[in-house]
Amino acid sequence: MLIPFSKNCLQSFCNFKVPATGFKNTVKRGLILQSVSNDVYQNLAVEDWIHDHVNLESKPVLFFWRNSPSVVIGRHQNPWQECNLTLMREKGVKLARRKSGGGTVYHDLGNINLTFFTTRKMYNRMENLKLVVRALNAVQPQLDVQPTKRFDLLLDGQFKISGTASKIGRTTAYHHCTLLYRTDATLLSSLLNSPYQGIRSHATASIPALVKGLVEKDPTLTCEILTDAIAAEYAACHHIENHINLINPTDETQFPGVNSKAQELQTWEWIYGKTPKFSIQTSFNVLHEQSLLEIKVLIDVKNGRIETCNIEAPDHWLPREICDKLNSTFIGSKFCPIETTMLTNMSRGTSPEDDEVHSKWNIVCEKIKGIM
Numbered sequence: 001m002l003i004p005f006s007k008n009c010l011q012s013f014c015n016f017k018v019p020a021t022g023f024k025n026t027v028k029r030g031l032i033l034q035s036v037s038n039d040v041y042q043n044l045a046v047e048d049w050i051h052d053h054v055n056l057e058s059k060p061v062l063f064f065w066r067n068s069p070s071v072v073i074g075r076h077q078n079p080w081q082e083c084n085l086t087l088m089r090e091k092g093v094k095l096a097r098r099k100s101g102g103g104t105v106y107h108d109l110g111n112i113n114l115t116f117f118t119t120r121k122m123y124n125r126m127e128n129l130k131l132v133v134r135a136l137n138a139v140q141p142q143l144d145v146q147p148t149k150r151f152d153l154l155l156d157g158q159f160k161i162s163g164t165a166s167k168i169g170r171t172t173a174y175h176h177c178t179l180l181y182r183t184d185a186t187l188l189s190s191l192l193n194s195p196y197q198g199i200r201s202h203a204t205a206s207i208p209a210l211v212k213g214l215v216e217k218d219p220t221l222t223c224e225i226l227t228d229a230i231a232a233e234y235a236a237c238h239h240i241e242n243h244i245n246l247i248n249p250t251d252e253t254q255f256p257g258v259n260s261k262a263q264e265l266q267t268w269e270w271i272y273g274k275t276p277k278f279s280i281q282t283s284f285n286v287l288h289e290q291s292l293l294e295i296k297v298l299i300d301v302k303n304g305r306i307e308t309c310n311i312e313a314p315d316h317w318l319p320r321e322i323c324d325k326l327n328s329t330f331i332g333s334k335f336c337p338i339e340t341t342m343l344t345n346m347s348r349g350t351s352p353e354d355d356e357v358h359s360k361w362n363i364v365c366e367k368i369k370g371i372m
Helices: 007-011 040-053 085-091 125-139 185-191 223-238 258-265 320-330 337-349 355-369
Strands: 002-004 031-035 061-065 070-073 094-097 105-107 111-119 145-147 153-155 159-162 164-168 172-180 199-201 244-247 278-288 291-302 305-312
Touching: 031 040, 031 223, 040 061, 040 070, 040 094, 040 111, 040 172, 040 258, 061 223, 085 094, 085 185, 105 111, 105 185, 111 125, 111 223, 125 145, 125 153, 125 164, 125 172, 125 223, 223 244, 278 355, 291 355, 305 320, 320 337, 320 355, 337 355
Parallel strands: 002 244, 031 061, 031 244, 070 094
Antiparallel strands: 061 111, 070 105, 111 172, 145 153, 153 159, 159 172, 164 172, 199 278, 278 291, 291 305
16 A cells, blocks of 8 residues: 655654654554655665665665666776666666666666665565565466575576665665566667777676566566565565555655755766776777778776876877877866867867868767767
């Protein structure tokens, strides 16, 4: 059953750093929440807020949330290595970096996200996954779904329908997982297939897997059926009322400061700037007098910005001093096509006046944009 979320209900859970009065201890054992938003940044922000502010001692929380099309990378991952950023821009798919570790996942409305909040002592990913399996079997006993040692859920022993990530704090923890019931597998595969070559990085790498939605096994399954089944199993397991409380993750009266968290998650500095240091070594060919010439590029990127840049071209095509000027132009800039376009436009007043050399300058800039 869905019910609006009471402020007093939340207040009984919160740990505030200053004394507060009037809190009613109406909830004793646990809580089931569901977001009314499909915005990935808002949902990740309220997830982080609950982890930071809610007293989870003997009061676990289950949080359901869904997002409009988004690619979500783990805290220690490299987006250039994990996904097709160019295709994402074309399709309007958002990119988010979460606070937990783990691999990259694609979210859309055909995917349910579940977050299990507990104390650090009670943190148990396998028990959470077994709970989900029991709920699925209660709805459709014919489903063959099993948890793996990697804390995934596999359908028919080979198709991944759920991936896991977690964040463990000093006293609290959360385990979140996906549950895929319907998706465009072709789009998912395309978005999570990086076209960028020559990346060298120590960032956490995702492990590719075959996927399939639950509706391919049972077309009658819906988000509502699955959510209700998991909520019922969770309520029975924790001996709490089977009520799904709807929350607005932008409501500052319930979650003070949550919108600043959402804004931080949308910044370039968080999404791209938190990428572990990496390098790209690549090359491309240009046509010159009916022959192909190789242009070599080596770029080191730290905190999302170009730390060193070395562009090598045959001297007779682009003089060394021009390459050196290009290298110095890129150093310190964000490793992104928008910034490269801005730098190219700004440099028109200082770049070579010779039309042929200027054209070659622009060719190199456009090629470098293609690896961003």
